[in-house]
Amino acid sequence: MSSVRKRHSFSTAVLAAVLVLFYAPILVVAVNALNQDDTLNSWGGGTLRWFRQILADGRVRGDFGTSALIAAATTILSVAIALTTVLAARRLPHGGRTAFNMITYARLMLPEVVTAVGLFLLFRRFGIEMGLVPVIIGHTLFCSAYATVVVQARYAAVSGRFSEAAADLGAGPWRTFRRVTLPLLAPALVVAGLLSFTFSFDDVVSSVFLSGSSVETLPMLMMGMIRQRVTPEVNAIAVAVMTITFVVVALVVAATNVRAAGGVRSSRDGATDDE
Numbered sequence: 485m486s487s488v489r490k491r492h493s494f495s496t497a498v499l500a501a502v503l504v505l506f507y508a509p510i511l512v513v514a515v516n517a518l519n520q521d522d523t524l525n526s527w528g529g530g531t532l533r534w535f536r537q538i539l540a541d542g543r544v545r546g547d548f549g550t551s552a553l554i555a556a557a558t559t560i561l562s563v564a565i566a567l568t569t570v571l572a573a574r575r576l577p578h579g580g581r582t583a584f585n586m587i588t589y590a591r592l593m594l595p596e597v598v599t600a601v602g603l604f605l606l607f608r609r610f611g612i613e614m615g616l617v618p619v620i621i622g623h624t625l626f627c628s629a630y631a632t633v634v635v636q637a638r639y640a641a642v643s644g645r646f647s648e649a650a651a652d653l654g655a656g657p658w659r660t661f662r663r664v665t666l667p668l669l670a671p672a673l674v675v676a677g678l679l680s681f682t683f684s685f686d687d688v689v690s691s692v693f694l695s696g697s698s699v700e701t702l703p704m705l706m707m708g709m710i711r712q713r714v715t716p717e718v719n720a721i722a723v724a725v726m727t728i729t730f731v732v733v734a735l736v737v738a739a740t741n742v743r744a745a746g747g748v749r750s751s752r753d754g755a756t757d758d759e
Contacts, residue, residue: 510726513723514719514723515527516714517534517535517716517722517723518530518531518532518534520533522715524716524719534717534719534720535720535723535724537720538717538720538721541717544702544717544721547700547702547704550700550701550702551685551702551703552685553616554616554619554623554685554691555680555681556681557620557624558620558623558624558627558680558684559627559677559680559681561624561628562624562627562631562676562680563635563673563676563677563680565631565632566628566631566634566635566636566676567635567669567673569632570632570635570636571639571661571665573636574639588629588633588636589633591626591628591629592626592629596626596687596689597693599622599690600622600689600690600692600693601693603618603622603690603693603694604693604694613696614696614699615699616699618696619690619691619695619699619701621694622694623683623684623690623691625690626683627679627680627683627684628680630676630679630680631676631679631680634676635672635676637672638668638671638672639669639672642668642669674736678732678733678736685703686703686725687701687703688701688703688707691703691704692704702721702725706718
């Protein structure tokens, strides 16, 4: 009995240490964003001055809009690539599917700096000017790999009997995809979109190599701001981005739960009518 208690105590201690390591930096950033002392050497009292300051900063607003635009475009392209490639891979022979998986996982394991340098040299070779489009391409290259893995896992878990049943009932390929396959993959598509948006929004490596002099994202601005010292404005920007991220995730989760509840309710109503 004592050995079991010791194991539980050790597991609890490890869990507590992990949670502290995860959330302590976030707490420090949030506290510093409210600190009136601009040197951050001590607590000078609470204030919202730094949030008002970043909201009034046109450069911060512009870079936020640029990052959001890049992330949105990357999300759309990544999810579209993931969906189409996963659906196409099911028609490949076993060797083709193995090669497809190897290519997908290679993009995950390859260091991003290697991919960014390769794209930079490729664009320079063909005379393509660095800017918004190269950054979106670079982000899509690695974000689509994460999206593909998520969608592929969901597609493998979904039995093909639903599509076969729809075909037996006379549904064509497009109707089967729209009414059967797509709703079954919807949760994975939402998760893949959130991952792609988050990874793209806070990316620095590909943005630095591919942005040129005409594009500056919010993470690049923050990286430049902390080269001299960490200012309260940087903490305020970080807290604002975290808040927006949490709100978006909460809204998506709530919408997904409402849709799922509506689907269950519709199924129950249909079963009641049949009786």
